Amino acid sequence: MGKNIVQKILEPHIVEGKWEPGKEIGIKIDQTLTQDATGTMAYLQFEAMGVPRVKTELSVSYVDHNTIQIGFENADDHKYLQTVAAKYGIIFSRAGNGICHQVHLERFAKPGKTLLGSDSHTPTAGGVGMIAIGAGGLDVAVAMAGGPFYLTCPRVIRINLHGKLPPWVSAKDVILKVLEIFTTKGNVGYVFEYGGDGIKTLSVPDRATITNMGAECGVTTSVFPSDEVTKAFLEAQDRVQDWVEILPDPDATYERIVDINLDELVPLVAYPHSPGNIKTVRELEGLPVDQVCIGSCTNSSYKDLMTVARILKNQKVHPNVSFVLAPGSRQVLLNIARDSGLSDLLAAGTRLAESACGFCIGNSQAPATAAVSVRTSNRNFEGRSGTKDAQVYLTSPETAAAAVITGRLTDPRDLEKMGIPYPHIEMPKRFYIDDSMFIMPAERPEEVKIYRGPNIGEPPTNTPLPETIEGVVTIKVGDKITTDHIIPAGDKMKYRSNVPKYSEFVFAPLDPKFYERAKQIQASGKHNIIVAGVSYGQGSSREHAALCPMYLGVRAVIAKSLERIHTDNLINFGIVPLTFKDESDYDRIEQGDELEIPNIRKALETGGAIVVRNKTKGTEFEVAYNLSERQKAAILAGGTLALMGKR
Numbered sequence: 001m002g003k004n005i006v007q008k009i010l011e012p013h014i015v016e017g018k019w020e021p022g023k024e025i026g027i028k029i030d031q032t033l034t035q036d037a038t039g040t041m042a043y044l045q046f047e048a049m050g051v052p053r054v055k056t057e058l059s060v061s062y063v064d065h066n067t068i069q070i071g072f073e074n075a076d077d078h079k080y081l082q083t084v085a086a087k088y089g090i091i092f093s094r095a096g097n098g099i100c101h102q103v104h105l106e107r108f109a110k111p112g113k114t115l116l117g118s119d120s121h122t123p124t125a126g127g128v129g130m131i132a133i134g135a136g137g138l139d140v141a142v143a144m145a146g147g148p149f150y151l152t153c154p155r156v157i158r159i160n161l162h163g164k165l166p167p168w169v170s171a172k173d174v175i176l177k178v179l180e181i182f183t184t185k186g187n188v189g190y191v192f193e194y195g196g197d198g199i200k201t202l203s204v205p206d207r208a209t210i211t212n213m214g215a216e217c218g219v220t221t222s223v224f225p226s227d228e229v230t231k232a233f234l235e236a237q238d239r240v241q242d243w244v245e246i247l248p249d250p251d252a253t254y255e256r257i258v259d260i261n262l263d264e265l266v267p268l269v270a271y272p273h274s275p276g277n278i279k280t281v282r283e284l285e286g287l288p289v290d291q292v293c294i295g296s297c298t299n300s301s302y303k304d305l306m307t308v309a310r311i312l313k314n315q316k317v318h319p320n321v322s323f324v325l326a327p328g329s330r331q332v333l334l335n336i337a338r339d340s341g342l343s344d345l346l347a348a349g350t351r352l353a354e355s356a357c358g359f360c361i362g363n364s365q366a367p368a369t370a371a372v373s374v375r376t377s378n379r380n381f382e383g384r385s386g387t388k389d390a391q392v393y394l395t396s397p398e399t400a401a402a403a404v405i406t407g408r409l410t411d412p413r414d415l416e417k418m419g420i421p422y423p424h425i426e427m428p429k430r431f432y433i434d435d436s437m438f439i440m441p442a443e444r445p446e447e448v449k450i451y452r453g454p455n456i457g458e459p460p461t462n463t464p465l466p467e468t469i470e471g472v473v474t475i476k477v478g479d480k481i482t483t484d485h486i487i488p489a490g491d492k493m494k495y496r497s498n499v500p501k502y503s504e505f506v507f508a509p510l511d512p513k514f515y516e517r518a519k520q521i522q523a524s525g526k527h528n529i530i531v532a533g534v535s536y537g538q539g540s541s542r543e544h545a546a547l548c549p550m551y552l553g554v555r556a557v558i559a560k561s562l563e564r565i566h567t568d569n570l571i572n573f574g575i576v577p578l579t580f581k582d583e584s585d586y587d588r589i590e591q592g593d594e595l596e597i598p599n600i601r602k603a604l605e606t607g608g609a610i611v612v613r614n615k616t617k618g619t620e621f622e623v624a625y626n627l628s629e630r631q632k633a634a635i636l637a638g639g640t641l642a643l644m645g646k647r
């Protein structure tokens with residue numbers, strides 16, 4: 001039987017299990033990437049493993065999230081990361097070199113290989129035909145140490161793109177359409193594989209915009225074939241030697257096939273506060289706009305920014321709009337400068353930001369009170385921008401540029417009526433390439449002394465799972481709770497390597513009293529338990545959304561359903577992920593209820609049923625768990641590091 005692309009790449013990488021969708025497999029990881037916000041903890045964990053050198057083909061450590069450097073903490077972390085990279089054989093991408101996903105796509109992503117990254121948008125590299133997966137830092141540390149990465153063997157959905165995008169409609173509108181079809185929940189365990197005659201009209205950065213935001217659907221990853229378009233991109237990056245053709249077999253089979261006609265697409269927008277809230281720009285046109293931010297790992301490529309530059313040529317930023325642009329990489333910046341896009345942008349009144357995550361993670365450019373912010377990034381969760389009541393709309397660069405000019409949400413097709421023609425930007429045959437902001441690993445690693453600033457603490461560990469969990473429902477939350485709700489980023493992100501301090505902000509966006517309550521319950525010798533609705537743990541890969549709750553004594557999460565990366569992170573830190581067998585039990589439980597989960601160790605060891613007793617209400621109900629033997633062993637031991645220590 002014919003094979004799809006996912007199977008063609010994954011099968012030769014399987015080191016445990018076999019290709020059987022729905023069952024756990026362990027795969028060999030060829031490349032890893034980390035970024036500074038998740039990287040410090042990942043390298044602390046890697047150091048704890050006592051491996052002298054990374055065992056991957058390539059590992060890169062990027063500094064792109066915390067580059068704001070208010071206070072010493074960020075800069076200290078950067079120095080730590082630089083010295084660790086030098087010692088252990090990791091390429092270091094300095095602050096200013098760009099956003100990990102954009103830079104990786106340009107310089108390192110290779111068709112046919114596997115990439116594991118401690119960032120949920122790692123699937124961006126799927127744009128060149130590689131299987132690129134986001135995970136918690138500990139999983140990436142294990143991969144750097146040569147261990148397998150475990151995942152559920154995916155079910156593959158084929159998305160056929162037909163025809164050609166009309167002018168003013170671009171890759172972002174394609175993925176917003178996909179989000180409209182699949183929404184942000186219910187896609188755990190799937191991979192999107194793109195195909196159809198339309199893909200040949202999409203450049204690699206277009207494809208990467210689409211695979212990047214597959215993360216918002218919650219799929220394991222997204223992938224395009226590696227074809228002539230991929231070859232041309234790699235040639236332009238002076239690395240055609242990395243190209244191999246990867247196409248699905250004509251008789252490949254899929255779980256489901258979805259067709260999208262590119263010709264019929266129109267400019268779309270994700271309205272507040274979820275990337276899954278889709279409307280056409282037409283439906284919302286005229287909305288006054290206060291801020292426009294163009295950039296992020298979704299839409300900050302050469303083509304995106306040259307398109308914006310040409311639209312804004314001889315135009316001025318509307319007086320009511322604050323317009324910020326952050327190029328995805330230093331390469332993008334140098335190339336738009338070479339091709340005179342940068343001068344057009346500056347002449348229009350652009351506020352140029354560093355090539356970094358910046359506004360996207362809310363550590364700068366917070367909008368004004370209740371302001372409308374139009375952004376080309378991928379997440380518009382409430383408060384993520386840094387302003388709780390800001391209204392963030394996600395659009396294509398074309399739609400964002402139209403708002404820059406008119407000061408209103410505007411269908412970019414209307415710009416033609418204003419005498420602005422659609423700029424058809426060609427991909428360069430050869431990019432201007434300058435790798436001087438990568439620092440190669442030390443030739444004499446034994447001479448490298450690792451720098452540890454005062455903000456860097458030891459990674460905390462958990463204790464083995466007790467026989468019985470005696471706890472309290474410290475918080476009951478609703479549906480689609482994101483990791484930004486569980487542990488906010490923004491200005492708090494500088495505490496990523498200081499878990500005791502960072503833990504003070506657990507659930508702060510939802511309930512600022514959570515921390516105090518959790519501490520009290522912990523001090524009374526009881527466990528903290530989180531109760532949640534559907535799709536708990538959406539969004540980022542940050543393992544601090546498990547690590548910090550663990551530090552505060554959270555021992556179990558009972559939800560209607562959980563997202564993939566967050567579930568893995570909970571297990572890695574010894575927190576039991578449980579789901580309601582009967583969802584109506586969720587309605588019968590309240591914050592503050594005392595719960596007992598008797599003999600939970602035994603149940604996990606023997607595969608028996610887990611029953612929760614609600615001592616406050618005098619009721620009991622059964623919960624489900626879907627854990628492999630390896631995952632059970634990790635939870636019983638108190639987490640993956642503890643399990644590795646035992647072994």
Ligand code: MIC
Binds near residue numbers: 540542
């Ligand atoms: C995000 O976009 O939310 C982040 C910040 O890049 C996170 C990683 C982190 O929290 O450090 C992600 O996407 O995984």
Ligand code: SF4
Binds near residue numbers: 356377
């Ligand atoms: Fe950075 Fe935003 Fe991309 Fe996350 S989504 S990696 S914060 S640019």
